Amino acid sequence: MTDAFRPEARAxxxxxxxxxxxxxxxxxxxESVSAVYERYGFERxxxxxxxxxxxxxxxxxxxDRPNEGVFALQDDDEQWMALRYDLTAPLARFxxxxxxxxxxxxxxxxxxxxWRNEKPGPGRFREFVQxxxxxxxxxxxxxxxxxxxxxxxxxxxxxxxxxxYVLKINSRKLLNGLLTSAGAVDPGQRLAVLRxxxxxxxxxxxxxxxxxxxxxxxxSGAFTRGAELAGPAIEAVIAFVEAGGGARSAxxxxxxxxxxxxxxGDEGLEELGRIGAALTSLGVAEDRAVFDPSVxxxxxxxxxxxxxxxxxxxxxxxxxxxxxxxxxxGGGRYDDLVARFTGQPVPATGFSFGVSRxxxxxxxxxxxxxxEARGPVVVIAFDAASMGEYFAAAAExxxxxxxxxxxxxxxxxxxxxxxxxRRLSPAAVILGGDEIASGQVTIKDLxxxxxxxxxxxxxxQWREDRPGQLTVARSELVAAVRRIVxxxx
RNA sequence: GCCGCCUUAGCUCAGUUGGUUAGAGCGCCAGAUUGUGGCUCUGGAGGUCCUCGGUUCGAGCCCGAGAGGUGGUACCA
Numbered sequence: 001m002t003d004a005f006r007p008e009a010r011a012x013x014x015x016x017x018x019x020x021x022x023x024x025x026x027x028x029x030x031e032s033v034s035a036v037y038e039r040y041g042f043e044r045x046x047x048x049x050x051x052x053x054x055x056x057x058x059x060x061x062x063x064d065r066p067n068e069g070v071f072a073l074q075d076d077d078e079q080w081m082a083l084r085y086d087l088t089a090p091l092a093r094f095x096x097x098x099x100x101x102x103x104x105x106x107x108x109x110x111x112x113x114x115w116r117n118e119k120p121g122p123g124r125f126r127e128f129v130q131x132x133x134x135x136x137x138x139x140x141x142x143x144x145x146x147x148x149x150x151x152x153x154x155x156x157x158x159x160x161x162x163x164x165y166v167l168k169i170n171s172r173k174l175l176n177g178l179l180t181s182a183g184a185v186d187p188g189q190r191l192a193v194l195r196x197x198x199x200x201x202x203x204x205x206x207x208x209x210x211x212x213x214x215x216x217x218x219x220s221g222a223f224t225r226g227a228e229l230a231g232p233a234i235e236a237v238i239a240f241v242e243a244g245g246g247a248r249s250a251x252x253x254x255x256x257x258x259x260x261x262x263x264x265g266d267e268g269l270e271e272l273g274r275i276g277a278a279l280t281s282l283g284v285a286e287d288r289a290v291f292d293p294s295v296x297x298x299x300x301x302x303x304x305x306x307x308x309x310x311x312x313x314x315x316x317x318x319x320x321x322x323x324x325x326x327x328x329x330g331g332g333r334y335d336d337l338v339a340r341f342t343g344q345p346v347p348a349t350g351f352s353f354g355v356s357r358x359x360x361x362x363x364x365x366x367x368x369x370x371x372e373a374r375g376p377v378v379v380i381a382f383d384a385a386s387m388g389e390y391f392a393a394a395a396e397x398x399x400x401x402x403x404x405x406x407x408x409x410x411x412x413x414x415x416x417x418x419x420x421x422r423r424l425s426p427a428a429v430i431l432g433g434d435e436i437a438s439g440q441v442t443i444k445d446l447x448x449x450x451x452x453x454x455x456x457x458x459x460x461q462w463r464e465d466r467p468g469q470l471t472v473a474r475s476e477l478v479a480a481v482r483r484i485v486x487x488x489x
Numbered sequence: 490g491c492c493g494c495c496u497u498a499g500c501u502c503a504g505u506u507g508g509u510u511a512g513a514g515c516g517c518c519a520g521a522u523u524g525u526g527g528c529u530c531u532g533g534a535g536g537u538c539c540u541c542g543g544u545u546c547g548a549g550c551c552c553g554a555g556a557g558g559u560g561g562u563a564c565c566a
Contacts, residue, residue, distance in 0.1 A: 013558085056566080057566070069564085069566075085565095085566065086566075089566080116566090119564090119565095121559095195563095195564095218492090218561070224562075224563070298566055301566070380524090382524075412524090413524055413525060414522085414524090414525065414526080415518090415526095417525050418525095418526050419526085420526065421526040421527085425526095434524085442524095444525075450526080453526085453528080454528095456528080457528060458529095459521095459527095459528070460522090462525095462527070463522070467527095469525080
């Protein structure tokens with residue numbers, strides 16, 4: 001027995017345990033965002049956690065395992081399945097599968113857990129919750145505008161103060177036009193330029209300039225290769241990324257000056273113009289949704305407008321260090337995703353709330369006003385012979401809608417009071433021999449007691465005062481407890 | 490993946506040039522208080538000093554390798 005195997009009690013990294021308070025915060029976000037989506041006429045869709053790996057587009061032609069980044073396993077028919085890494089790819093699969101019978105455009109929202117097999121960080125998990133809305137089957141820029149408006153409304157509904165978030169909007173078409181006019185034709189070089197542009201907020205203009213040219217060495221000594229653009233081309237790209245800021249129409253005017261002329265760029269400008277007009281009609285404030293030419297987003301499937309939601313409030317960790325949470329939501333237009341399955345191009349656009357990251361950020365920034373989860377009313381258990389009395393009292397409270405439980409541990413009364421205190425119970429119900437004999441019940445208001453205790457230093461007096469305690473007729477139990485539970489704290 | 494830093498009690502950490510039985514604060518449990526959560530006092534439990542190997546009479550401390558964590562960077566569909 002001495003050599004018995006003892007597993008270490010720990011969760012895999014990036015997988016976190018969420019307790020009542022965390023879950024309440026997440027649920028509050030999900031419920032408010034879902035309500036916004038439904039108000040805009042989106043219907044809910046749930047799909048399974050697993051998809052075939054090829055449906056996720058995560059199958060390397062030469063590898064016998066799906067690519068890094070997903071959690072994959074082989075079914076008993078040897079097909080590779082993978083846990084979904086977002087809610088968009090499953091939607092594309094669903095839309096392709098049911099395209100003939102769906103009402104089009106198909107407007108759906110989805111709430112669900114997604115999994116990514118990558119290195120975790122602050123606010124970055126390997127299992128997290130997203131809340132998506134997508135319109136499949138509309139190429140109108142107004143569809144994008146509506147998605148953006150919902151995102152802005154969603155953040156407000158989730159409880160973020162007006163000035164703590166912003167939605168940044170850009171278009172892949174602008175970026176493509178820029179790349180062409182900058183003379184970047186090689187796909188690898190185009191990719192390098194996009195990645196450099198994406199880092200503007202983190203590295204600043206000088207860092208981006210280095211990455212567009214020869215490359216950059218960071219403070220840890222690691223070297224990142226640059227895009228090797230020529231000098232004038234670098235300045236053109238810099239002028240482009242710096243054209244953001246201010247009112248939407250002003251940004252568009254500046255961008256037109258920088259990249260006007262290329263066919264794709266002009267197309268992007270026209271679409272952004274229509275998105276801007278629609279945002280104004282929808283009542284989206286100029287400073288909540290802005291055009292920002294440095295937004296790139298992931299590199300794979302976006303084909304037009306791209307959106308990214310950013311928290312503006314500075315967030316400090318327990319040690320007072322600044323924490324970078326990254327974007328708390330993003331999306332864009334992906335016109336080719338459904339075509340992967342059907343061969344027919346289907347225009348689509350959507351946005352995804354990073355619910356878990358947003359909850360973590362709210363928590364870290366103290367914006368999470370949710371009260372700590374209250375425990376139930378605790379019925380103190382004195383002796384086994386009277387268990388019936390305790391359970392009857394708990395049942396009465398429950399029937400009246402008041403959460404209640406009988407203490408089921410083995411400890412004495414003192415420990416039971418401590419237990420109720422730790423559970424943040426509003427009240428303890430004391431049904432000892434004396435009370436039962438006299439047809440009464442003693443109820444202790446734990447909040448009130450806590451308050452009164454602050455003024456009492458002497459232990460004897462504290463014990464004799466029994467602060468916050470009252471004894472009533474047994475028949476008054478529910479009414480008396482209700483008064484305590486419903487009293488304003 | 491690459492670079493840096495870190496790893497001692499549940500948590501935060503101290504631990505002298507390598508030298509008996511590895512400590513503190515907080516937390517936890519119990520008692521003072523036969524039926525009362527706070528405060529105070531007293532007592533108690535709790536440790537493969539990350540792992541493996543090496544050097545040494547002797548290693549928490551020195552050396553090597555590995556693992557885990559963390560920060561940056563890369564990637565992020």
